[in-house]
Amino acid sequence: xxxxxxxxxxxxxxxxxxxxxxxxxxxxxxxxxxxxxxxxxxxxxxxxxxxxxxxxxxxxxxxxxxxxxxxxxxxxxxxxxxxxxxxxxxxxxxxxxxxxxxxxxxxxxxxxxxxxxxxxxxxxxxxxxxxxxxxxxxxxxxxxxxxxxxxxxxxxxxxxxxxxxxxxxxxxxxxxxxxxxxxxxxxxxxxxxxxxxxxxxxxxxxxxxxxxxxxxxxxxxxxxxxxxxxxxxxxxxxxxxxxxxxxxxxxxxxxxxxxxxxxxxxxxxxxxxx
Numbered sequence: 001x002x003x004x005x006x007x008x009x010x011x012x013x014x015x016x017x018x019x020x021x022x023x024x025x026x027x028x029x030x031x032x033x034x035x036x037x038x039x040x041x042x043x044x045x046x047x048x049x050x051x052x053x054x055x056x057x058x059x060x061x062x063x064x065x066x067x068x069x070x071x072x073x074x075x076x077x078x079x080x081x082x083x084x085x086x087x088x089x090x091x092x093x094x095x096x097x098x099x100x101x102x103x104x105x106x107x108x109x110x111x112x113x114x115x116x117x118x119x120x121x122x123x124x125x126x127x128x129x130x131x132x133x134x135x136x137x138x139x140x141x142x143x144x145x146x147x148x149x150x151x152x153x154x155x156x157x158x159x160x161x162x163x164x165x166x167x168x169x170x171x172x173x174x175x176x177x178x179x180x181x182x183x184x185x186x187x188x189x190x191x192x193x194x195x196x197x198x199x200x201x202x203x204x205x206x207x208x209x210x211x212x213x214x215x216x217x218x219x220x221x222x223x224x225x226x227x228x229x230x231x232x233x234x235x236x237x238x239x240x241x242x243x244x245x246x247x248x249x250x251x252x253x254x255x256x257x258x259x260x261x262x263x264x265x266x267x268x269x270x271x272x273x274x
Contacts, residue, residue: 075116094182
């Protein structure tokens with residue numbers, strides 16, 4: 001099921017919150033590192049990418065166990081207009097990408113449409129609107145179509161994979177990494193919240209363990225850009241999670257208290273990003 005982890009959910013998205021959000025924003029993110037990225041970076045990227053499908057499978061599993069949709073969990077689409085820095089816009093593209101997957105699986109079509117609009121707005125402000133396949137988004141939120149939930153989720157995955165590929169080819173590897181970072185935070189927040197809210201038994205939810213385990217891969221990717229202020233800022237956020245992540249990944253069986261522990265810490269970081 002979710003073997004390479006839940007994280008293209010991520011590719012939905014983007015850069016880190018630039019310092020105090022007061023810097024002048026440009027439409028070109030001029031990082032040029034693609035020729036010098038390490039083999040390990042590429043390996044971590046391949047480990048994490050392409051997992052919206054697996055994430056949706058996890059959501060479907062949670063839904064089958066009686067999980068109900070919680071409208072308060074997803075980032076409000078209206079927040080898109082307040083993000084003024086490349087960092088904020090990029091990170092929240094990743095966050096909205098994870099939200100779109102959640103909304104799609106729980107059949108919240110109107111909210112999904114608003115989230116697609118938010119993603120489009122942020123992509124345009126970052127100058128990467130052409131990276132996204134709008135036809136795929138149109139199909140995802142179309143009313144009365146014949147696509148099932150898995151097919152729609154596959155389209156979400158395809159849209160973000162295409163965007164990641166284009167950004168990488170344009171030597172925007174840092175932007176893609178920051179997108180992944182935002183997506184991972186939101187995916188952990190959403191899944192842990194669902195487990196807690198619905199009082200599901202964490203023991204046996206191996207997909208959640210795998211998602212948390214990917215924390216290390218994201219950190220390695222961020223560390224490649226360690227001299228960049230935005231990358232370091234997000235790296236520091238991730239580094240603060242090391243104790244609670246290790247508490248989970250070092251266990252063979254999870255408890256609900258483990259899930260609550262990481263939810264609390266991830267929610268703090270998420271609050272500073274949205």
